[in-house]
Amino acid sequence: MTDRLLRGRLLTFHREPQSGDDSDAYTYLEDAGLLIRNGIIEDTGPFETIRAKARDVVVKDHRPHLMLAGFIDTHIHFPQVQVIASWGSQLLDWLNNYTFPEETRFASQEHSQRMAEAFFDQLIAHGTTSAVAFCSVHKTSADAFFSEATRRNMRMLGGKVLMDRNAPSDLRDTVQSGYDDTKALIVDWHGKGRNGYVISPRFAITSTPEQMEMAKTLAAEHPGCHIQTHLSENKDEIAFTKELYAQARDYLDVYQSYGLLGDKTLLGHAIHLEPREIDALVETGAHPVFCPTSNLFLGSGLFDHGGLSARGIMNGIATDVGAGTSYCMLQTLNEGYKVLQLQGQSLHPLQAFHWATRGNACVLGLEHKIGTLAPGTEADIIILNSAATDAMALRMERAESLSEELFILQIMGDDRAIDEVYVNGVAQKAKA
Template sequence: MTDTLLRGRLLTFHREPLGAEDTEAYSFIEDGAILMRDGLIAAQGAYPDLSESADGVPVTDHRPHLLIAGFIDPHIHFPQVQIVASWGRQLLDWLNGYTFPAEAEYCNAQHARAMAGRFCSLLTDHGTTTAVAFCSSHKTSAEALFAEASDRNMRMIAGKTMMDRNAPDNVLDTPQTSYDDSKALIAAWHGKGRASYAITPRFAITSSPEQLEMAGSLASEHPECYIQTHLSENHDEIAFTGELYPDARDYLDVYETYGLLGRRTLLGHAIHLTEREIGAIAQSGAHPVFCPTSNLFLGSGLFDDAGLRARGITSGIATDIGAGTSYSMLQTLNEGYKVLQLQDQSLHALRAFYWITRGNADVLGLTDKIGTLDAGTEADVVVLDSAATPAMALRMEKAHSLSEELFALQMMGDDRAIVQTYVAGVPRKGVEA
């Protein structure tokens, strides 16, 4: 049994803040502490109380920095680490020009494992302790990512992408191989340590009806798994989907028809939705995932957060690397704020920090494990420096409340603001693969 006590300014959320001054939604302790034991949070509270009961336990003093739950990124593409910031036009050109050639390399197990190490390090260097990742269509890519995350005891949700048409041969599978490979990966990894499997049809365009039927079979045989895909990111994508599935009522109906819509379904983007689609998402309990840096980079459109919320839909927020341009969930919040500003919507700092921690955990149904600093949950903790750069330090001189401090972090913060990232109680910032 190894105990460690972290000391710092502790912030954790109990529920979604209803407004910028909703102090009931969170706990903030100026001189707080977290007792970590065997990868879990054994206790948290005021430092004087905890230090008394944890006599003799080594203390890591992070004051004056903030201690907050590790960030969760619910939509990211592992094999796109080397094509971030590649010049292109819009979604379909970008996929053909950059994405597919890069993903083709992940049939090589050595390359996949080397990149998995770099990917996991980049995540933790940016404060992200859990990701929901698309791998390439090759089984090797998912094996590499699960193995790497397992070695680091990092909570990872991932899946081998299913795609059997409208892409180069070297990234295509078949309905049968996609089913067999997914099935084998579920058996090998789902529920093993901190790993979970996501059944991953890339999107309607790259899957034949036969393949989506196989994906539906996987979903009904493994209701414990997640399902991740893309929905209505771009107008050309929607039009092409309509041509490929002429009998579908709309884009979402393609997924519904094959039994892929439910509470554990994550729908990347979900920007250009019809009234019927919004109703069906609300009824199914599925979760759109807002990817602001990606939506701006590819010129895809503006995510209607308030409109979806008004219908009772719970959305996640994510980077979507590599069309997204930053691994930082703080920078994701920054761009998310601006996307909502353009629609007369707002993203105040309390909700923003709730969203990338407990909010995204709620989308995944995992608030009992991650997303808070509650006793009994996994010890994924981020240490944040609000004055990490000269410009931030200058701003902090005039920040007089927690909300103001968090908002400056939301707008100006990136990996430089991440002092340390604890993954299951182990410091991982700056650890090379």
């Protein structure tokens, strides 16, 4: 792997900024050097200082652009790249009318492979270097996902969904086949290269109690794997869940009673929560994941980031493509800002950029590997151009601070603002 010295402005976070004035939470350098060796960030600092230590290394000058850790998307559906932007319904109809028919196509290895290539192309184009993905029920889809991630050397988490009821017959596994396929995928992919396996019961509605019991067994047998599912996205979904699991105290209790809650658990949406559920999140350390573009698109509701954070709960933020409407974490932060505004909560741009990088890494317990530009971490880096469009350039003429620039990126930015993406130290756009 070629060693490389990047030059540009540098922003990296050490902890979550408490406010816009909390400058100890991050490092910002106007003219920085970032030295990459063997895919790892070896050193950062003022450019001339780093240059003096690495005279032999090729310099890539990204000035005046901004170097930041690659974005992390903590909830996305790989088989939904051709479902995004499907009109007209809320969650349960949307799943039945669009998503489930589309996901049946991933029984085909050829289709899975083609979609995996397209999926990772989109992630890279939008500056997302790590993601946590749901694959389809088919083992083929997860094999395609992980083999493509491995080929690109990306740090990726994912898993085949477990679903054995309330779905078309060619989209259902069984307790036994779900167990066997998941075990085989963990053996083949978990901890191989930069891959991590995620045990993925889709949600309570599509798993029988017997399958939930099996997921509990899988989780106990593989404590190193993450767990992902969906929670309290939509009121009809909650009512149906309570019918199916009449003995559960509430929706979250379905997962809790099967031993699926811990600090490696990601719960997509978590919008309509009851007080006991919030207490259980505090007790178990499980992570709600805010999916603003999806929540607006499906009319699901408003995620209470401020309320949950005040209880010490660590929330992720994610696109949820295909119900989410953009692969772009900048646009996700844009819509997130608006969802919080509707609740009288203000997301500062420094907090927003922390959230999509180090914040999501902390949610995954991977902040020692990704999410910052700290020496020793993996060189997944994006180069942001704050004047990528004429409208952005015009607005940038009047920007007077880093925070103002970040907010312009957050509100106006999209894939055009992603000037370059380094994955494990290798430039992805220059390569194309």
